[in-house]
Amino acid sequence: MSKSSKTIKVDYLARVEGEGALYIKIKNNKIxxxxxxxxxxxxxxxxxxxxxxxxxxxxxxxxxxxxxxxxYQMSSCHAMEDACGVKVEGQLRALRRLIYCGxxxxxxxxxxxxxxxxDFLGYESAIHMAKDHPDLVQKALxxxxxxxxxxxxxxxxxxxxxxxxxxxxxxxxxxSELQELVPNLQWARDAAYxxxxxxxxxxxxxxxxxxxxxxxxxxxEYPFNEGRLVSSKGLEIAIRExxxxxxxxxxxxxxxxxxxxxxxxPPSPLSxxxxxxxxxxxxxxxxxxxxxKKRSGEMSGNYFVGPxxxxxxxxxxxxxxxxxxxxxxxxxxxxxNPFKSIIVRSVETLYACEEALRIIGEYEMxxxxxxxxxxxxxxxxxxxxxxxGILYHRYRIDDHGAILDAKIVPxxxxxxxxxxxxxxxxxxxxxxxxxxxxxxxxxQAIRNYDPCISCATHFLKLHIERE
Numbered sequence: 001m002s003k004s005s006k007t008i009k010v011d012y013l014a015r016v017e018g019e020g021a022l023y024i025k026i027k028n029n030k031i032x033x034x035x036x037x038x039x040x041x042x043x044x045x046x047x048x049x050x051x052x053x054x055x056x057x058x059x060x061x062x063x064x065x066x067x068x069x070x071x072y073q074m075s076s077c078h079a080m081e082d083a084c085g086v087k088v089e090g091q092l093r094a095l096r097r098l099i100y101c102g103x104x105x106x107x108x109x110x111x112x113x114x115x116x117x118x119d120f121l122g123y124e125s126a127i128h129m130a131k132d133h134p135d136l137v138q139k140a141l142x143x144x145x146x147x148x149x150x151x152x153x154x155x156x157x158x159x160x161x162x163x164x165x166x167x168x169x170x171x172x173x174x175x176s177e178l179q180e181l182v183p184n185l186q187w188a189r190d191a192a193y194x195x196x197x198x199x200x201x202x203x204x205x206x207x208x209x210x211x212x213x214x215x216x217x218x219x220x221e222y223p224f225n226e227g228r229l230v231s232s233k234g235l236e237i238a239i240r241e242x243x244x245x246x247x248x249x250x251x252x253x254x255x256x257x258x259x260x261x262x263x264x265x266p267p268s269p270l271s272x273x274x275x276x277x278x279x280x281x282x283x284x285x286x287x288x289x290x291x292x293k294k295r296s297g298e299m300s301g302n303y304f305v306g307p308x309x310x311x312x313x314x315x316x317x318x319x320x321x322x323x324x325x326x327x328x329x330x331x332x333x334x335x336x337n338p339f340k341s342i343i344v345r346s347v348e349t350l351y352a353c354e355e356a357l358r359i360i361g362e363y364e365m366x367x368x369x370x371x372x373x374x375x376x377x378x379x380x381x382x383x384x385x386x387x388x389g390i391l392y393h394r395y396r397i398d399d400h401g402a403i404l405d406a407k408i409v410p411x412x413x414x415x416x417x418x419x420x421x422x423x424x425x426x427x428x429x430x431x432x433x434x435x436x437x438x439x440x441x442x443x444q445a446i447r448n449y450d451p452c453i454s455c456a457t458h459f460l461k462l463h464i465e466r467e
Contacts, residue, residue, distance in 0.1 A: 071386030083380025102150025113140030168370030200329025305389025375401030
């Protein structure tokens with residue numbers, strides 16, 4: 001290797017959950033090879049589920065992630081209820097949104113203030129940052145605690161909750177128990193608004209991408225649990241059609257499957273006549289609102305799930321006060337700079353606080369904490385919006401409720417190809433940077449996605465080779 005060649009190696013990428021590596025080879029100031037590797041061993045949760053009762057799925061899948069267990073519980077519940085032909089409505093449905101609010105608050109704030117902010121402020125970690133920015137860290141910890149309090153009350157405990165079940169909850173809170181959360185949530189709403197404003201003042205690298213955003217879209221709400229799957233380039237399908245349009249591929253350099261979007265299918269007859277009366281925006285090409293049509297004759301490719309996708313496809317579903325806060329922070333209705341995802345997560349934190357207060361204000365304790373879900377031989381699908389993006393579950397059960405087959409597609413595995421795509425675009429623009437700064441910004445580009453690598457299959461080794 002010549003004297004001008006450089007090798008950059010980061011043994012551990014801090015501030016992500018999971019183990020992985022990034023390899024970049026540069027020759028004559030051009031990238032010749034780039035691989036985002038996930039080498040953590042597979043965890044076999046889908047195999048663990050086979051033979052277990054359908055009622056056990058929420059408790060088993062909650063162990064997949066300590067940061068977003070609610071997402072796994074909700075997706076499994078919706079899939080089982082879909083298989084059994086049961087729909088949870090009313091106050092039980094509202095409580096599901098409320099516990100999701102808690103998870104979004106604690107997860108987003110952890111990422112924004114503890115994992116991502118050090119990148120923008122030039123610190124190795126939140127511990128180093130706390131010396132100069134104690135107020136930011138202290139407020140973030142209190143905000144995160146507010147989210148944990150919601151999860152603890154509704155879930156039974158804040159880590160791997162045990163109160164969620166197919167059909168609802170084992171126990172529901174009283175009105176007075178929920179009212180006790182209100183003072184802290186009111187403080188959290190104000191603190192989240194300040195967080196939105198603060199993130200808007202950060203300096204962001206220039207990286208605007210023509211993404212295909214994918215998220216749930218609901219006719220009336222900013223999505224948590226329900227809706228149709230839409231994209232910024234015309235996809236609009238029912239959740240049960242997910243596997244017709246999204247496929248997982250094995251790549252040699254990753255133990256996690258890469259999820260890609262098929263673009264070689266004609267419009268599905270299952271979705272005809274069932275479109276959103278207010279279709280999802282197709283804003284990336286200035287088209288205003290799309291018509292919910294699918295593409296045909298195209299090859300498969302990467303897509304983008306998570307806060308930026310949700311926000312860009314559902315901006316009009318946010319309350320006007322939250323929309324205004326986003327505008328004040330410098331966001332438009334669409335965010336195509338992945339580094340600005342830190343603002344979007346702050347906006348969603350503000351929304352979660354507002355939504356939690358709304359739900360608590362309208363709460364009436366239901367007569368029963370759950371609806372009965374008798375098993376039947378069937379296949380059911382569920383997809384909810386984890387903090388990091390859509391989380392798809394599909395189960396096949398027999399008439400006794402035994403799980404015969406399971407499929408789980410986490411958000412990070414869906415974003416892997418997009419993370420690689422970002423780096424292919426970002427590195428050439430910054431190739432003249434000193435190796436320490438380029439390494440730092442490559443790590444930051446990955447952290448934009450708040451990757452939960454352990455969900456997808458834990459540190460990141462970075463190796464940059466120059467010739």
